[in-house]
Amino acid sequence: MNIGIIGGGAIGLLLSGYLAEEHDITVYVRRAEQKVLIDLHGIRVTNKFERQHVQCKLIDQIKDQDCVFVCVKQFQLLEILPYVSSLSNKVSLIFLQNGMSHIEKITNLSQPMSIGITEHGAEKINDYTVKHTGVGVIKLASYNGISNRELQQLLSVFEQHDFPMVYRDNWSILLKEKLVLNAVINPLTALFQVKNSQVIQNEYIKILAKKLCEEACFVLSLNEVKQWSEVQRVAKATGENTSSMFKDIKEGRPTEIEAISGYLLKQCSNSKIPYTAFVYHSIKALEKKKGILHR
Amino acid sequence: MNIGIIGGGAIGLLLSGYLAEEHDITVYVRRAEQKVLIDLHGIRVTNKFERQHVQCKLIDQIKDQDCVFVCVKQFQLLEILPYVSSLSNKVSLIFLQNGMSHIEKITNLSQPMSIGITEHGAEKINDYTVKHTGVGVIKLASYNGISNRELQQLLSVFEQHDFPMVYRDNWSILLKEKLVLNAVINPLTALFQVKNSQVIQNEYIKILAKKLCEEACFVLSLNEVKQWSEVQRVAKATGENTSSMFKDIKEGRPTEIEAISGYLLKQCSNSKIPYTAFVYHSIKALEKKKGILHR
Numbered sequence: 001m002n003i004g005i006i007g008g009g010a011i012g013l014l015l016s017g018y019l020a021e022e023h024d025i026t027v028y029v030r031r032a033e034q035k036v037l038i039d040l041h042g043i044r045v046t047n048k049f050e051r052q053h054v055q056c057k058l059i060d061q062i063k064d065q066d067c068v069f070v071c072v073k074q075f076q077l078l079e080i081l082p083y084v085s086s087l088s089n090k091v092s093l094i095f096l097q098n099g100m101s102h103i104e105k106i107t108n109l110s111q112p113m114s115i116g117i118t119e120h121g122a123e124k125i126n127d128y129t130v131k132h133t134g135v136g137v138i139k140l141a142s143y144n145g146i147s148n149r150e151l152q153q154l155l156s157v158f159e160q161h162d163f164p165m166v167y168r169d170n171w172s173i174l175l176k177e178k179l180v181l182n183a184v185i186n187p188l189t190a191l192f193q194v195k196n197s198q199v200i201q202n203e204y205i206k207i208l209a210k211k212l213c214e215e216a217c218f219v220l221s222l223n224e225v226k227q228w229s230e231v232q233r234v235a236k237a238t239g240e241n242t243s244s245m246f247k248d249i250k251e252g253r254p255t256e257i258e259a260i261s262g263y264l265l266k267q268c269s270n271s272k273i274p275y276t277a278f279v280y281h282s283i284k285a286l287e288k289k290k291g292i293l294h295r
Numbered sequence: 296m297n298i299g300i301i302g303g304g305a306i307g308l309l310l311s312g313y314l315a316e317e318h319d320i321t322v323y324v325r326r327a328e329q330k331v332l333i334d335l336h337g338i339r340v341t342n343k344f345e346r347q348h349v350q351c352k353l354i355d356q357i358k359d360q361d362c363v364f365v366c367v368k369q370f371q372l373l374e375i376l377p378y379v380s381s382l383s384n385k386v387s388l389i390f391l392q393n394g395m396s397h398i399e400k401i402t403n404l405s406q407p408m409s410i411g412i413t414e415h416g417a418e419k420i421n422d423y424t425v426k427h428t429g430v431g432v433i434k435l436a437s438y439n440g441i442s443n444r445e446l447q448q449l450l451s452v453f454e455q456h457d458f459p460m461v462y463r464d465n466w467s468i469l470l471k472e473k474l475v476l477n478a479v480i481n482p483l484t485a486l487f488q489v490k491n492s493q494v495i496q497n498e499y500i501k502i503l504a505k506k507l508c509e510e511a512c513f514v515l516s517l518n519e520v521k522q523w524s525e526v527q528r529v530a531k532a533t534g535e536n537t538s539s540m541f542k543d544i545k546e547g548r549p550t551e552i553e554a555i556s557g558y559l560l561k562q563c564s565n566s567k568i569p570y571t572a573f574v575y576h577s578i579k580a581l582e583k584k585k586g587i588l589h590r
Binding site: 191192194198202203204205207208274275278281282284285286288289 | 502503569570577579581
């Protein structure tokens with residue numbers, strides 16, 4: 001199948017590397033420098049592929065594919081939407097973003113759309129190399145213009161034993177459950193500069209984590225007990241990982257705090273979710289301290 | 296006058312250095328190593344005194360003086376109280392601690408007692424050297440067994456143009472107003488690892504600072520508007536200072552978080568002062584991360 005992948009970040013590179021085993025991949029990036037390097041080296045997934053051949057184009061060269069994965073961060077989505085909307089109505093789009101607020105941005109697109117989340121740990125080493133730090137799955141649900149049956153058929157094409165994609169029947173719950181994980185683990189690891197395991201191993205961070213989990217569940221109408229046990233499971237399973245937000249702060253890049261805690265705060269007053277408000281302002285404070293500007 | 300000073304930390308050394316200009320000072324310390332160094336070098340206040348001669352004794356050698364300043368941290372107070380209580384009832388005691396909870400520990404002492412706070416910035420460089428990083432005043436109020444008039448007389452003895460001590464008529468308000476400053480500036484500077492000025496210059500830290508100030512004023516029944524303007528004034532005036540809590544965390548020492556935010560939390564439920572609860576657990580988390588143990 002011809003697959004387009006928009007975004008040359010950790011998830012975009014990881015997806016490209018694995019899917020290139022069985023498909024024709026075109027990676028769309030923004031920077032000419034990254035295009036040159038991928039043309040030269042292919043894509044490298046450490047411990048897995050020394051070199052995977054893919055096509056690489058600049059985003060303004062985008063053209064129809066059977067299917068296009070959108071792997072840019074939530075705050076970069078507005079930039080690439082004009083290119084996505086130029087595609088034919090037959091191109092199946094799959095959006096892999098954190099948070100919830102990308103939904104309102106894509107809702108008017110006319111292509112068949114699916115929404116997904118990734119549970120992989122992935123760390124971008126350089127413009128063509130990604131380290132697969134935690135093997136997980138990608139979970140997908142149909143959003144608009146694609147039936148559950150059609151999505152399941154599409155997924156059967158992606159069936160790869162070493163890179164599972166699984167079907168879920170409710171995109172909203174999928175995003176909400178991921179949002180809880182992100183709202184707890186990401187800001188705390190970035191604020192205290194610790195690996196994921198410390199969210200449950202440092203008893204004081206754990207107190208804050210439980211509060212953040214309760215607040216997110218309150219906003220999203222999810223079951224607290226179930227989600228808290230899920231937070232603990234994931235913090236343990238990905239214990240040695242450095243969260244994306246901690247990495248973003250360390251490396252002076254903008255974080256996804258607006259799409260995560262910021263989204264929750266937009267749903268209700270700060271005083272109802274004070275712990276979420278605290279970490280939101282904390283991460284903004286760290287961005288400011290580091291001189292990080294959002295594009 | 297014969298003055299005893301208990302504690303060889305930043306404030307103890309600073310006070311000893313200045314008061315030694317006009318008085319006979321005996322500094323009481325816990326560690327023999329520090330005693331040896333002070334015997335050898337005297338006390339050095341950078342930019343002010345190269346060498347001030349004082350007597351230095353171990354705390355178990357304590358004997359009557361005209362007046363004794365107690366300059367240990369709040370969490371070290373219980374250790375030195377047996378020595379203090381062995382002094383004659385004529386020895387005037389002056390307690391310089393942060394927080395409020397030392398009051399209940401000293402309430403049964405039979406000596407005349409005054410309570411004070413210091414607004415100096417002071418950084419201990421080594422066991423006999425202190426850097427005077429911010430010139431302020433010491434404010435004192437009578438607590439028990441000493442009349443306002445007697446305290447004012449005592450203060451007139453300390454009159455030094457370069458090290459002012461001023462009289463206040465209400466020890467409780469004195470401690471409360473200092474507690475607000477400490478509850479805002481200390482945990483935030485330690486959490487974000489910034490100098491005092493950032494509490495008002497980083498707009499996101501400032502949002503948290505205002506919330507912490509409001510919560511502290513709520514617990515202590517102080518005027519929010521007045522205290523918030525005071526927090527901003529002090530953060531600006533001591534802008535280049537590293538707060539004591541930030542220093543404690545950096546250098547792996549126990550902080551005074553229990554005496555500050557911990558005290559406020561004991562006064563009311565966590566849910567009424569969630570920002571205070573957040574910084575309390577945060578500082579405990581940082582202590583835990585750094586492997587800091589309280590003695």
